[in-house]
Amino acid sequence: MSRLIAEPTVSLSRARNAVRGGLLGNFVDQVDIFLPVIALAPAAAIVLGPDAAAAQTGLIFVATLLGRPLGAAIFGSLADRHGRTRTTTAAIAGIAITTLLIALIPTHDVGGAATLWAFVALRFVGGVFLGGEYSAAIPLAMEWTAPRRRGLLSGGIMAMSPLANAFIAGLTLILVQVLGPDAYAGWGWRMPFIAGALLAAAMLWYYVAGVDDAPISTTGARRTRPLTAILIGPFRRQLWQVFVLMTGLWLFTQMAIPVLTGMLREAPQVGPTTVPFIMLIATLVSAAAMLSAGALSQRIGRRRFFVVFGAGALVAAPLAFAWALTSQGAAAVLAVTVVQIVTVSAYGPVGAYLAERFPSAVRSSGYGVGYSLSLVVPALFPFWLPWLQSALGPVAAVMAVLAAASALLVIGAVLGPEPDRTAALK
Template sequence: MSTPAPSQQVQDRSVARKAVRGASLGFAIDCYDIYLPIIALAPAIAYFLPPNTSLADFALINGLIFAATLLGRPLGAVMFGNIADRSGRKKATVIAMFGSGIGTLIMATIPGYEHIGLGAISSIIVLRFLTGIFLGGQYTGAVPLAMESAGPQKRGLYGGLISMGFPIAFCVVSAITYIILTLSGPSDGSTDDFYHQWGWRIPFLIGAIATLSFTLYYHQTVVEKARNPVVKTEQKSPFIQLFSGENSRSLRQVFILMTGVWLLSNATSASFPGTLRSLESMGNTRATLLIVLYQIALIIIYPLAGALSQKVGRRTFFIITGILGMVAAPIIYTIIISGSLESNVSYLILTIALVTCSICTFGCTGSYLSERFPASVRSSGYGVAYSVAIIIPAFYNIYENWLSAFMPLQYTTITLYVVGGLLVTIGAILGPETRHIDLREDRYQ
């Protein structure tokens, strides 16, 4: 492949920056939408349920809302992966973002139980499923496009920058929800207060406006070059191609790796916070502060992890982080939950160390998953590997409850770290090194 002229190189860098900026902002906005029911809607969930609903039913409903989004994302990955591979990454991203924005906007208008009965909670579950489909489509198109636009030497860093959307979204949703709850004043336990009636709608409206505004921005600024005619005229469905030949072997390998990535992540981001809050030496306020601080730390850790993967190689990076997750994370976790620490600084240092050993793998997934599949199935492969692999780890609490018959409940999370780290290590060993692959060759040249 000939070296582009200097003017062409400048243009290519501009295209790459716009694509990465678009993927980063889009991913942050999508993560914002993912966190909305968990953070903003949860304090007002009683507004949608019959009076005197039991705690067990509350937990069941919250689980159904989470599961609805979870089931929608793999379906969206398949649907929009096909669109992205056949008709273009940008087209798929714009449609997916618009759909998720409309879904979030409708969510903000749902009446409570006193107005439409069980139709209220049913509407939320259905809308979260539909929105999940569009959420699964956004990163399926935008991330591979950003990786294809970037040169091999920058792809690791760019992948890490895109992953910053997770902690940024968490912090933004948490801050908005906290401000509205504070301004709403103390609740008397009924559903007649401001937050139950109107307050929870504000974060959803903000999310809808941000999503729809970003859709327009992405459509106008992000450029997708003309594709290779061989790719464009491929007759077989990308999804069908994904399950044959070398593509099938790649999918199995990254599925093992991503299952481990999600297990490590859920151990720290989902299971650990509850255990932290339950410690006698901690308290809810102190624990919440630590959680917010480690989310802020992740904003720095992700791009550093992505850049490191570019330096040492994706395969080596995953092997190292897999071993850290399997060996170091359980030790750090045990020290933290032992309650033997006294200072906030000690808790913060060890908590950030735990995050680094378990969640920083996401700084490399955007680049690696894009590199593992050829252009004809890249979006489908990326979306399916990323979205379907989350299903088994999502039921981490069930596994912990089973294990609690053999060990104290708070120590069952250690098993998630060990199994997750082992799967990441095995998945990395089974796969090739990919950092030097030029994704532009098979798509644009």
């Protein structure tokens, strides 16, 4: 861990704390993101009501989605003006409170329609805090990190997403098996949310006790309106270039995870009972691939990595997706794993890349808004993908979207320069 610090003259413990905070904080953040999607699934009909439980769960997810860009804009600006550590602690406190409150919501048989809207409201507010956490904590970790290690740290931070997915899936599976489906649907679903709240509370204590802002963010000049500076000011070109690149990555995510999962459940040679195991294996492999991708970008350059990856994915991603839907047994596990490798593993360098694209005065605003605003249209795929599938066919439409995502990744990378990955962040 000592080799990750930015400068040998600063306190090793302060640097280590910030780096660990970036890694573990993103794990907690991602756990909270996946909670309603995974933990509520076995209990949705009881918790939310029997009518269109899947659609109601989707509404809860969309509420989180809409909150994240707003949180990135609010907390990113606060982090740039008032400090990243202070902003991170406020965001994590909000995550802990909203997640705990969700665990206390009465089920549909008690609350009726109010149950759904309580979930929606709390997930929207929680989404605001989620967007704030990574907008402050990840740039903070990058500012404390030695330049030669930023790619590796970035890969580790991004790998927290699939690991959090696997953690929640595993916890939910164990609880359902131990408690039984009825008990889990009745009250056991609250336990993953309580666990998420406790993890957030632990991270809050961690940041309050031992994480400080990096010297670069406390000694450099600060802008009074960092959000304006990235949207319409001198850093607007960086923001919209990042927006294009990240839109491609978010399209990868939606097609390779929720869309592929849903289509596998309906595939007769796979079936719904084996899909969780397949996705668990593929997700764990993708975490290792993200870590490797971040490290590779440190050697060959972030821009070059994205261009080469996108060019390869232009062919590999659509073909791997089609292969996954026609395979069974061990071949299906392998095919789905390949889909993850040739799509979402491209996230590996993102933490370092976004931090390097913006100077300290607007780094959190640029990181948070660029990362979050670009996910809105891809995550609304339930509204536009069916139309595309009716025109091109169910599989061909997804293959076309994957090809478009690859092209956006290449275009976004080409529009930007190669960041200086060998120098300290400025």
